[in-house]
Amino acid sequence: MQLRRILIDVLKPHDPSIIVYAEKLAALKCVDGVNILVVEIDDKTESIGVTIEGGSLNFNSIEKVIEKLGGSIHSVDMVSAGSHVVEAASEESG
Amino acid sequence: MQLRRILIDVLKPHDPSIIVYAEKLAALKCVDGVNILVVEIDDKTESIGVTIEGGSLNFNSIEKVIEKLGGSIHSVDMVSAGSHVVEAASEESG
Amino acid sequence: MQLRRILIDVLKPHDPSIIVYAEKLAALKCVDGVNILVVEIDDKTESIGVTIEGGSLNFNSIEKVIEKLGGSIHSVDMVSAGSHVVEAASEESG
Amino acid sequence: MQLRRILIDVLKPHDPSIIVYAEKLAALKCVDGVNILVVEIDDKTESIGVTIEGGSLNFNSIEKVIEKLGGSIHSVDMVSAGSHVVEAASEESG
Amino acid sequence: MQLRRILIDVLKPHDPSIIVYAEKLAALKCVDGVNILVVEIDDKTESIGVTIEGGSLNFNSIEKVIEKLGGSIHSVDMVSAGSHVVEAASEESG
Amino acid sequence: MQLRRILIDVLKPHDPSIIVYAEKLAALKCVDGVNILVVEIDDKTESIGVTIEGGSLNFNSIEKVIEKLGGSIHSVDMVSAGSHVVEAASEESG
Amino acid sequence: MQLRRILIDVLKPHDPSIIVYAEKLAALKCVDGVNILVVEIDDKTESIGVTIEGGSLNFNSIEKVIEKLGGSIHSVDMVSAGSHVVEAASEESG
Numbered sequence: 001m002q003l004r005r006i007l008i009d010v011l012k013p014h015d016p017s018i019i020v021y022a023e024k025l026a027a028l029k030c031v032d033g034v035n036i037l038v039v040e041i042d043d044k045t046e047s048i049g050v051t052i053e054g055g056s057l058n059f060n061s062i063e064k065v066i067e068k069l070g071g072s073i074h075s076v077d078m079v080s081a082g083s084h085v086v087e088a089a090s091e092e093s094g
Numbered sequence: 095m096q097l098r099r100i101l102i103d104v105l106k107p108h109d110p111s112i113i114v115y116a117e118k119l120a121a122l123k124c125v126d127g128v129n130i131l132v133v134e135i136d137d138k139t140e141s142i143g144v145t146i147e148g149g150s151l152n153f154n155s156i157e158k159v160i161e162k163l164g165g166s167i168h169s170v171d172m173v174s175a176g177s178h179v180v181e182a183a184s185e186e187s188g
Numbered sequence: 189m190q191l192r193r194i195l196i197d198v199l200k201p202h203d204p205s206i207i208v209y210a211e212k213l214a215a216l217k218c219v220d221g222v223n224i225l226v227v228e229i230d231d232k233t234e235s236i237g238v239t240i241e242g243g244s245l246n247f248n249s250i251e252k253v254i255e256k257l258g259g260s261i262h263s264v265d266m267v268s269a270g271s272h273v274v275e276a277a278s279e280e281s282g
Numbered sequence: 283m284q285l286r287r288i289l290i291d292v293l294k295p296h297d298p299s300i301i302v303y304a305e306k307l308a309a310l311k312c313v314d315g316v317n318i319l320v321v322e323i324d325d326k327t328e329s330i331g332v333t334i335e336g337g338s339l340n341f342n343s344i345e346k347v348i349e350k351l352g353g354s355i356h357s358v359d360m361v362s363a364g365s366h367v368v369e370a371a372s373e374e375s376g
Numbered sequence: 377m378q379l380r381r382i383l384i385d386v387l388k389p390h391d392p393s394i395i396v397y398a399e400k401l402a403a404l405k406c407v408d409g410v411n412i413l414v415v416e417i418d419d420k421t422e423s424i425g426v427t428i429e430g431g432s433l434n435f436n437s438i439e440k441v442i443e444k445l446g447g448s449i450h451s452v453d454m455v456s457a458g459s460h461v462v463e464a465a466s467e468e469s470g
Numbered sequence: 471m472q473l474r475r476i477l478i479d480v481l482k483p484h485d486p487s488i489i490v491y492a493e494k495l496a497a498l499k500c501v502d503g504v505n506i507l508v509v510e511i512d513d514k515t516e517s518i519g520v521t522i523e524g525g526s527l528n529f530n531s532i533e534k535v536i537e538k539l540g541g542s543i544h545s546v547d548m549v550s551a552g553s554h555v556v557e558a559a560s561e562e563s564g
Numbered sequence: 565m566q567l568r569r570i571l572i573d574v575l576k577p578h579d580p581s582i583i584v585y586a587e588k589l590a591a592l593k594c595v596d597g598v599n600i601l602v603v604e605i606d607d608k609t610e611s612i613g614v615t616i617e618g619g620s621l622n623f624n625s626i627e628k629v630i631e632k633l634g635g636s637i638h639s640v641d642m643v644s645a646g647s648h649v650v651e652a653a654s655e656e657s658g
Binding site for chain 7: 005007017018019022023025026031032033034035036037038041049051052053078
């Protein structure tokens with residue numbers, strides 16, 4: 001079934017910037033939109049959170065774009081799949 | 095009566111990834127959508143929170159998919175059943 | 189006047205699961221929907237928060253279902269009654 | 283002018299339950315809906331927060347119902363009156 | 377230009393109650409709705425937060441009602457004026 | 471391009487009150503609405519947060535009104551400009 | 565693909581004010597709206613958070629405007645690209 005939304009934690013050199021990452025990922029046919037948030041900046045690298053949405057995401061092509069730009073996927077932290085996007089239910093009441 | 099939403103706590107080896115879990119669960123006929131959140135990562139396993147929504151969820155088939163992928167259901171933390179999805183009422187005011 | 193929503197604190201043995209509780213409660217004629225949240229898990233028992241909504245809830249039949257399944261109502265923590273569901277007003281401003 | 287919403291702090295013996303309070307208050311002609319939240323449980327009494335909404339609430343008849351059931355109004359903590367319900371403005375920005 | 381919403385901090389004796397304050401203020405021609413919240417209760421007095429909304433509030437008539445009931449305006453903590461009600465902007469980001 | 475919203479920090483003597491400030495600012499042609507929040511009250515002065523919205527705000531005329539009333543602009547803390555009002559993006563995730 | 569929203573951290577001298585920055589940035593053809601928030605004020609400089617939205621933002625022209633006004637981009641903290649604006653997914657549940 002279709003992968004609708006994915007949140008991945010990526011480690012990348014400072015260059016190219018997250019603007020390039022966002023533009024290249026958004027250019028993928030399977031991708032509707034991308035949000036990139038800088039989570040931590042170190043001396044030579046930065047850790048970024050990449051949220052990608054689409055009707056049917058192709059993880060392999062996403063991974064390829066990221067690696068081609070010099071980044072590496074550290075972890076996949078959240079995914080949504082199915083005919084509609086499901087939010088994570090909270091274990092807290094109301 | 096119909097089970098509409100369920101939140102389960104699953105322990106799994108790192109492989110296969112949560113992408114595979116989400117795709118396989120979303121492929122079930124009774125499932126409309128799935129959200130998987132990584133809660134904790136250990137050396138060989140990870141703990142994930144799986145939220146599943148559907149018109150009438152079949153818990154047995156959900157459990158089978160998870161076990162077939164090598165995961166085990168640690169607990170069922172929340173369920174909603176009935177003609178509409180009820181949110182947990184808060185014991186806090188306003 | 190009609191009881192519209194109720195939040196009850198139930199103590200139950202681990203078995204049957206909250207899935208069974210939700211399905212049996214949602215099967216009551218007076219019930220539109222049920223949400224069950226696991227609040228605390230002990231060695232032999234668990235404490236659950238049960239939110240039930242309906243057009244005119246019958247507390248006796250709800251209590252019977254819970255007791256038949258081996259649970260006991262520890263307390264009724266919130267109720268709403270009337271022609272529409274009223275949320276608890278907050279004593280905090282805005 | 284019409285009293286639209288009121289939040290009262292009531293001290294009551296455990297019996298009758300808040301379900302009876304909610305039903306009796308909701309049965310008043312001036313009342314559209316009632317929410318009762320248990321705030322504190324002591325040995326012989328409990329403190330409850332009662333939110334009542336209506337087109338034009340009659341405080342005397344509300345007070346009578348509560349006293350007839352054995353409860354006593356400890357304080358009136360919030361009221362709204364006028365042609366529409368006004369929420370409390372916050373002294374915090376945005 | 378029109379004063380649309382005002383939040384005032386009032387010190388009053390316990391009697392008359394905030395219900396009377398709300399009803400008298402809501403009875404003013406310029407007032408659409410009133411919310412009164414009890415902020416602090418002391419031995420002989422209480423401090424209340426009074427939020428008043430209207431198309432074009434007349435502060436003098438509001439002040440007169442409060443003083444006639446034995447209360448005194450301690451401070452005006454928030455006002456909105458203009459052709460529409462503006463919320464306070466936050467200095468915190470999104 | 472048009473200035474749509476502005477948040478300014480103003481220091482003023484207690485007199486005239488924020489009601490007068492709000493009315494005078496809202497009377498400016500370029501202003502649609504004003505919100506004033508008292509942030510801190512000192513012996514002789516008070517610090518207020520003034521949020522002003524309009525289709526095309528004229529900062530000079532705003533400043534003139536404030537200075538004429540005896541206040542001084544301590545800082546401009548937030549501005550929005552453009553064809554629509556943009557909220558500040560959060561550096562925190564969702 | 566189109567850059568839709570960007571959050572940049574800019575260091576600038578106190579003069580010109582953020583009003584000028586907002587007006588100049590909003591005047592760019594690619595920009596629909598700008599929000600500027602003062603994050604920290606130092607002796608000679610201030611740190612500001614600039615959120616810019618548009619159908620297809622041109623980062624170079626944005627950078628030029630900022631540098632021409634004497635500011636320097638310290639970091640790009642968030643970007644959104646694609647056919648619709650994606651919010652950052654939270655790693656926290658619901």
